[in-house]
Amino acid sequence: MNKNNIYVTQPILPEREKLNSLIDSIYESKVLTNMGQIHCNLKEKLKKYLGINNLSLFSNGTIALMVGLKALDLPFGSEVITTPFTFAATAHAISWCGLKPVFCDINEQTMTIDPKSIISHINDNTVAILGVHVYGFPCDVDEIKVIADKYKLKVIYDAAHAFTTKLNNQSICNYGDITMLSFHATKLFNTIEGGALVFNSEDIARKATVLKNFGIINEDTVSHIGINGKMNELQAAFGILNLQNVEKEKNKRKQIAEIYTSQLQYVPGIKITFNEMASNCSRSYQYFPIRIDQQKYGISRDELYLVLRKESIFARKYFYPLCSQFTHYQDEPSSCESNLPVANMISDEILCLPFYGKLANQDIMRICKAIKLSQENKR
Numbered sequence: 367m368n369k370n371n372i373y374v375t376q377p378i379l380p381e382r383e384k385l386n387s388l389i390d391s392i393y394e395s396k397v398l399t400n401m402g403q404i405h406c407n408l409k410e411k412l413k414k415y416l417g418i419n420n421l422s423l424f425s426n427g428t429i430a431l432m433v434g435l436k437a438l439d440l441p442f443g444s445e446v447i448t449t450p451f452t453f454a455a456t457a458h459a460i461s462w463c464g465l466k467p468v469f470c471d472i473n474e475q476t477m478t479i480d481p482k483s484i485i486s487h488i489n490d491n492t493v494a495i496l497g498v499h500v501y502g503f504p505c506d507v508d509e510i511k512v513i514a515d516k517y518k519l520k521v522i523y524d525a526a527h528a529f530t531t532k533l534n535n536q537s538i539c540n541y542g543d544i545t546m547l548s549f550h551a552t553k554l555f556n557t558i559e560g561g562a563l564v565f566n567s568e569d570i571a572r573k574a575t576v577l578k579n580f581g582i583i584n585e586d587t588v589s590h591i592g593i594n595g596k597m598n599e600l601q602a603a604f605g606i607l608n609l610q611n612v613e614k615e616k617n618k619r620k621q622i623a624e625i626y627t628s629q630l631q632y633v634p635g636i637k638i639t640f641n642e643m644a645s646n647c648s649r650s651y652q653y654f655p656i657r658i659d660q661q662k663y664g665i666s667r668d669e670l671y672l673v674l675r676k677e678s679i680f681a682r683k684y685f686y687p688l689c690s691q692f693t694h695y696q697d698e699p700s701s702c703e704s705n706l707p708v709a710n711m712i713s714d715e716i717l718c719l720p721f722y723g724k725l726a727n728q729d730i731m732r733i734c735k736a737i738k739l740s741q742e743n744k745r
């Protein structure tokens with residue numbers, strides 16, 4: 367790996383001595399998985415950190431989302447309204463559960479699922495809404511609840527980017543029937559691979575917890591068609607230690623976000639999306655997305671992406687292509703471009719800049735200089 371390369375993210379890692387000591391305890395207990403002591407400790411610590419009552423840990427966020435959908439007992443083949451402006455896992459989890467993703471458009475400011483567009487896609491087959499708190503911007507949870515109550519729909523949130531997002535001073539995980547968190551290495555808080563479900567009902571929590579362990583209730587009873595979604599002890603050990611560093615990492619990212627904002631906010635054609643966040647939300651500091659207006663900036667997002675690559679700066683086009691453009695979904699009626707004008711526009715303009723606590727000041731300035739120069743050279 368070239369040392370000069372700057373990637374979009376870098377994981378936080380536990381201190382080696384502390385990790386060694388937890389690994390020693392695993393060697394001593396000989397418990398590697400199946401909801402061991404470290405798994406249970408992490409679960410309790412996360413409940414406290416997030417201020418929630420019901421949480422179950424998983425081997426990754428995608429399996430968690432699939433188990434969450436299964437736990438809701440949605441009829442096979444029924445429709446789940448979701449956003450195309452997300453990672454592949456969101457739409458694929460719906461399909462893997464034998465349900466049909468129906469794409470609706472997004473709000474231009476928050477880039478999350480647009481309540482008006484949700485309503486226009488509801489029919490007799492609709493059973494749930496799956497919103498994504500993309501980049502940690504909260505979905506319009508109040509409006510979505512009104513719609514869900516009116517049409518008797520379940521609400522699931524993909525909060526893979528929203529670990530530290532708060533709305534009205536409480537974790538965003540408090541909204542909806544189920545919320546999924548991802549603890550993948552690219553996330554602010556990671557357990558190498560990993561994830562969790564947060565539930566607003568004890569019954570669904572119990573069911574999902576059985577489903578993630580093959581449907582096993584006890585040695586004599588297997589009550590459901592389950593799967594293996596358990597988080598193991600080594601993942602949980604990473605989690606216990608990384609949780610101690612999350613606030614520090616968040617604060618460093620906050621400073622980096624301030625530098626990016628001060629350097630880039632007046633560059634013609636560059637839009638800092640987070641400047642539009644409502645005052646009752648606090649950010650997740652998962653990504654630093656900007657939008658490029660080709661008319662005003664002079665070159666397109668794709669051209670800027672290539673300019674940065676030449677400078678060894680690996681920004682990412684999250685989320686391009688849209689899920690509605692994937693081979694498997696592109697022919698669905700809800701995937702057509704005229705149904706998703708805002709999602710298509712933003713997907714062509716968005717670029718996530720490198721964003722992690724250890725990003726050096728000189729590298730931030732290198733990135734900002736490359737962005738400013740590309741604009742000036744096009745005047």
Ligand SMILES: Cc1ncc(COP(=O)(O)O)c(C=O)c1O
Nearest residue numbers: 426427428453455526548549550
């Ligand atoms: C929005 C979103 N949903 C779901 C996932 C899947 O999570 P995991 O990688 O933990 O399976 C990711 C990324 O990892 C994501 O960005």
